[in-house]
Amino acid sequence: MTSVLLPAADGSLYRHTLREPARWERPEGPIRSRVAFAAAHVVADPLRDNAPGAPAAVDWDATLAFRAYLWSCGLGVAEAMDTAQRGMGLDWPATRELISRSAANATGRLAAGVGTDHVPEASSLDEVYGAYAEQLEFVQSAGAQPIMMASRQLARLSTSPADYRHVYDRLLAQVETRVILHWLGPMFDPALAGYWGSPDRGSASATFLDLVRDHATRVDGVKVSLLDADHEKRLRAELPDGVRLYTGDDFHYPDLIRGDGARHSDALLGIFAAIAPAASHALQALDRGDETGYDEALAPTVPLAHHLFAPPTYYYKTGIAFLSWICGHQPGFTMVGGLQSARGLPHLVEAFVLADRAGLLPYPDLAAHRVRVLLATHGIDR
Secondary structure: OOEEEEEOOOOOEEEEEOOOOOOOOOOOOOOOOOOEEEEOOOOEOOOOOOOOOOOOOEOHHHHHHHHHHHHHOOOEEEEOOHHHOEOOOEOHHHHHHHHHHHHHHOOOOEEEEEOOOOOOOOOOHHHHHHHHHHHHHHHHHHOOEEEEOOOHHHHHHOOOHHHHHHHHHHHHOOOOOOEEEEEEOOOOOHHHOOHHHOOOHHHHHHHHHHHHHHOHHHEEEEEEEOOOHHHHHHHHHHOOOOOEEEEOOOOOHHHHHHOOOOOOOEEEEOHHHHOHHHHHHHHHHHHOOOHHHHHHHHHHHHHHHHHHOOOOHHHHHHHHHHHHHHOOOOOOOOOHHHHHHHOOHHHHHHHHHHHHHOOOOOOHHHHHHHHHHHHHHOOOOO
8 A cells, every 4th residue: 555654733744545546437428417617727837937927837738638637527617717827827818828728629518717807907897898898709709608707806996786787787788608607705816805796795695686687598607606505505596597506615515516406506616626536426426316426425525625725715726736736637736826835735735635535546656756755845855
């Protein structure tokens, strides 16, 4: 059995023996019982300068290979979202290329983020609208389903719910296909506090639901990332018929996706990029009506999800990239904007242990070797 010496919380070392990797079932086609997207990260080019503030340099081969892997699991890919470091290192030129390349190589469902991040100093609502419209046109022309991401610029400039309606009503009037509306909470991006015109979640929900109802024929679904399962259940009960709720709750996803017999959430989750084989296996079980198999596949992943998305939650991308590296999906542990430094060694070591317990390390020897390399760079070379 493969083992590795790891640092404990008290500074001592202990030996962790890795389990045998789980045998995850790959599907013959897309998942049927739920619509499920994995929000994918990007792999930085290790030979280029990806320092904080530098233009993003992407390893396109590894980045696209990871998307092919997600599609092979029967999952859709949510492209150019916050998991791909939108607003945290991935600039608009790299985002455009990412969307174009993913669309050209897609073998499964593809949705892509539409935002306003290329006009960070926008000074009016009309400028925000114009930025959204520009990105919307590009995503539609690429052939991807648009995901209307929450805008830092709109949050900064808006003074009332009416300002949000002023922008979103105009955008939704011009979409060519049904879109996904994204409500990202401040735990994922503090600049989005008070989105939809109020810090009160009930008032914000009322504004959001009014918008969705007024444009129900143009809205495929809403992605809600507030880490509040009770709120999500109330919200999905109020949605118009035919409008999906795509859970973005990386803490409570097993219960929300399984549903209560009357309603369920579909999925658009960053954690699915880290647990893709388990998520696929679980959703295939749901396709067969096997809720026990579903629960058995996902339950061991929940401690890992809580760990990766622990505060400050917006640094969860570091753990996603780290797991991709130790699982063999990318050659190095580097990120655009230097974000690999956003989580410390204890966090990464615990992520390794929890991923192993969940059966998510397909090559234990490789994972152990790469963790030893990481430890050595921190002065632990035994």
